[in-house]
Amino acid sequence: MSLGPLMVDVAGTELTAADREVLGHPLVGSVLLFTRNYRNPAQLAALTASIRALRSPALLIAVDHEGGRVQRFREGFTRLPAARAIGVGYATDRRASLALAHTAGWLMAVELRAAGVDFSFAPCVDLDYGVSEVIGDRAFGRDPDVVAALAGAYAAGMREAGMAATAKHFPGHGAVVADSHVALPVDRRGYADLEADLRPYRVLIEGHLAAVMAAHVVFPQIDDLPASLSHRWISGILRGELGFHGCVFADDLSMAGAAAFGDVVARARLALAAGCDVLPICNDREAVVAVLDRFRPERMNPASQARIMRMRARGEPPPMPADLPRWHEAAASLAALSAAPALTLTGEHR
Numbered sequence: 001m002s003l004g005p006l007m008v009d010v011a012g013t014e015l016t017a018a019d020r021e022v023l024g025h026p027l028v029g030s031v032l033l034f035t036r037n038y039r040n041p042a043q044l045a046a047l048t049a050s051i052r053a054l055r056s057p058a059l060l061i062a063v064d065h066e067g068g069r070v071q072r073f074r075e076g077f078t079r080l081p082a083a084r085a086i087g088v089g090y091a092t093d094r095r096a097s098l099a100l101a102h103t104a105g106w107l108m109a110v111e112l113r114a115a116g117v118d119f120s121f122a123p124c125v126d127l128d129y130g131v132s133e134v135i136g137d138r139a140f141g142r143d144p145d146v147v148a149a150l151a152g153a154y155a156a157g158m159r160e161a162g163m164a165a166t167a168k169h170f171p172g173h174g175a176v177v178a179d180s181h182v183a184l185p186v187d188r189r190g191y192a193d194l195e196a197d198l199r200p201y202r203v204l205i206e207g208h209l210a211a212v213m214a215a216h217v218v219f220p221q222i223d224d225l226p227a228s229l230s231h232r233w234i235s236g237i238l239r240g241e242l243g244f245h246g247c248v249f250a251d252d253l254s255m256a257g258a259a260a261f262g263d264v265v266a267r268a269r270l271a272l273a274a275g276c277d278v279l280p281i282c283n284d285r286e287a288v289v290a291v292l293d294r295f296r297p298e299r300m301n302p303a304s305q306a307r308i309m310r311m312r313a314r315g316e317p318p319p320m321p322a323d324l325p326r327w328h329e330a331a332a333s334l335a336a337l338s339a340a341p342a343l344t345l346t347g348e349h350r
Contacts, residue, residue, distance in 0.1 A: 002026070002029075002057075002300050002305055003029030003030065003057060003059070003060065003305065003308050003309065004025070004026050004027035004028050004029040004300070005027065005029060005272060005276075005277060005278055005279050005297065005304070005308075006025075006027045006028045006029060006030075006268075006278075006279055006280075006281060006288070006291065006292075007028075007029070007030040007031065007032050007060075007062065007249070007278050007279065007280040007281070007282070008022055008023070008028055008030075008031060008032070008280075008281060008282065008288050009031065009032050009033070009034060009037075009282040009283060010023070010031060010033070010037060010047075010051075011036075011285075012036060012037065013036075013037055013038070013039050013043055013047060014046075014047065014050070015047070015050050015051065018285075020054065022285075022288060022289075022292070023051065023054050023055070023059060024054060024055070025292050027291070027292055027295065027297075028059065028292075029059060029060060029278070029308055030059055030060035030061070030062060030278060030308075030311075031051055031059055031060070031061050031062070032062050032063065032064075032280055032282050033047075033061065033062070033063045033072060033117070034063075034072055034282075034283075035072045035073070037072075038072060038073045040075065040076050041073075041076045041077070041114075041115050044073065044115040044116070044117075045114075045115045045116050047116075048061050048115060048116025048117060049116055052116065057309070060118045060119070060308070060311055060312060061116060061117050061118050062117065062118060062119050062120065062121065062311075063112065063117055063120055063121075064120065064121050064122075065080075065108055065112060065117075065120040065121075065122065066080070066082075066083065066108075066120070066121075066122045066123065066124055066138060067080030067081050067082055067083065067104060067108065067122075068080065068081060068082025068083065068084075068085070068137055068138060069082065069137070069138065070124075070138060073112075073115075077111050078107055078108075078111060078321075078330075078331045078334065079335075080104055080107070080108055080334065081104065081334055081337035082137040082138060083123065083124060083137065083138055083139055083140045083150070083154075084128070084136075084137035084138070084139060084140065084141070085137070085337040086100050086101050086104060086140060086150060086154075086337065087139075087140035087141040087146060087147070087150055088141075090140075090141065090146050090149075090150065094149075097150065098149060098150065098153045099153075100333065100334065100337070101140075101150040101151075101153035101154040101157070102153040102154065102156055102157040102160075103157060103330045103333055103334060104154060104157065104334055105122070105123070105153070105154035105155060105156065105157025105158040105160075105161075105165070106157035106158065106160050106161050106330065107157075107321075107327065107330040107331065107334065108120060108122065108157075108158070109157065109158040109160075109161035109162070109163035110161040110318050110321055110324070110327065111321050112163070113161060113162060113163060113313050113317050113318055114317060114318050114319070114320055114321055116317070117313075118163070118164075118311060118312050118313040119163050119164050119165075119166065119211075119311050119313065120158075120163065120166075121166045121168060121213055121249070122154070122158070122165065122166065122168075123140075123150075123151045123154040123155060123165060123167060123168075124138045124139060124140075124151075124167075124168055124169070125139075125140075125147055125148070125151045125167045125168065125200040125201065125204070126138070126139050126168070126169055126172055126173045126174035126197075127139060127141075127142055127143075127144060127147060127172060127174040127175070127196060127197055127200075128140075128141060128142050128174055129142065129174050129175045130142075131174075131175065131176070131177050132173060132174050132175070132176060132177060133177075134173070134181070135173055135174045139174055144196045144197070144199035144200055145199065145203075147199075147200045148199060148200040148202075148203035148204065149203075151167065151200055151204060152203060152204055152207055155167075155204065155207070155209065161318070162313050162314040162315040162318075163313055163314075164210035164211060164247075164310065164311050164313075165204075165209060165210055165211065166210065166211035166212065166213055166247075166249065167200065167201060167204050167209055167211070167212050167213070168212070168213035168215070168251075169213055169214070169215035169217070169251060170201060170212045170213065170214045170215060170227060170233075170238060171194055171197055171198055171201070171215070171217075171219070171227055171233065171237070171238075172187070172194065172197030172198070172215070172217070173185070173215045173217055174197070175187055175189070175197070176217055181255050181256060183256055184216070184218060184226070184256065184259075184260050185215075185216070185217045185218070186217070186218045186219075186220065187217055187218070187219050188219075188220060188221065189219070189221070190221045190222075191219075191221065191222055194219070198242070201238075201242060201244075202242060205242055205243060205244050209244070209246055210246045210247065210310060210311065211246050211247040211248070211249060211311060212238060212244060212246065212247075212248050212249070213248075213249040213250075213251055214226075214227045214228040214233065214234060214238075214248060214249065214250055214251060214274075214276065215227050215228060215251055216228050216251050216255055216258045219233075222237075225261065225270065225274075226258065226261070228250040228251050228253075228258065228271060228274070228276065229250070229258065229261055229267065229270040229271050229274050230274050231273060231274045231275060233274070234248055234274040234275035234276060235274065235275035238275075239275055245307075246307060246310070247277045247278065247307040247308055247310065247311055248275060248276045248277050248278070248307075249276065249277070249278045249280065250271040250274075250276040250278070250279050250280065251280070252280045252281065252282050252283075253267045253268060253271060253279055253280060253281050253287075254281050254282060254283060254284040254287050263290070264281060264284075264287040264290055264291055265290060265291055265294045265295050268281070268291050268295050269295065272297060277304045277307050277308055278308060
């Protein structure tokens with residue numbers, strides 16, 4: 001059985017019969033975990049093992065675990081700093097800031113891998129224009145070259161731990177006020193004005209970036225569809241102009257930012273036709289069932305299959321992080337940056 005394009009969620013800390021039925025469907029290829037799926041590291045490891053045991057090849061397992069406000073597993077995991085806390089020191093000590101970014105990426109990845117998670121949707125490479133609360137301190141900063149450098153160091157740390165990086169939210173979510181979880185953001189800038197937002201992607205793609213997540217943001221001067229559903233953005237600009245050959249994730253198709261473009265089946269068709277490889281549908285089991293019942297891709301694209309498979313964690317899972325001397329050094333170096341975030345938002349922000 002191949003890995004299908006759908007990424008779905010599960011109900012709780014153990015698999016239910018309904019979860020097992022959904023995860024057994026050939027259209028499903030990956031699982032996204034949330035805070036409700038976590039009690040402690042041992043429970044998480046048991047849950048991921050049970051997910052892997054369902055299929056061959058095993059389903060991929062992902063989580064949003066950037067640090068700061070967006071860290072699904074907390075008790076029993078190192079509290080990771082927000083990207084802004086890493087970026088603020090870049091101007092005064094570039095080398096130290098890059099080292100911290102690398103350390104944060106490595107530590108995040110090694111802890112998740114020890115619990116059986118394949119990858120995290122990180123780093124966030126949006127620019128902080130000071131208008132988007134949903135991005136805010138999740139951005140490394142405003143300067144695209146600084147963001148590119150720090151995101152590259154973070155991704156290198158992840159890669160060292162055997163985890164693929166996913167840059168988000170393409171082509172940029174930082175210049176719009178609306179939160180695509182609850183509304184449809186519209187960015188009225190022309191393509192030439194988006195060069196700063198695209199700069200981190202250009203740099204990371206040159207460094208063999210593994211994956212990109214596309215945003216539910218409409219750029220009407222480029223396309224009437226949001227980037228996540230747009231053939232112009234995904235196949236034309238990202239894969240064509242920028243030369244990206246990795247895995248493309250749509251942002252969650254159950255979010256309000258995508259809801260204006262047809263029912264969930266229509267959105268899934270649009271995203272796949274646009275060039276997305278993975279279609280997340282989470283926190284809406286009814287929508288998942290509708291897609292499983294009614295969505296019939298013509299065939300499983302072999303190239304897309306290969307891109308999805310490359311998101312699997314590489315190498316043997318690490319030992320318990322606390323058994324690694326480097327882990328203690330890394331946790332200590334990040335502790336001072338991991339104070340309470342400047343912004344407190346609710347919801348499952350991705």
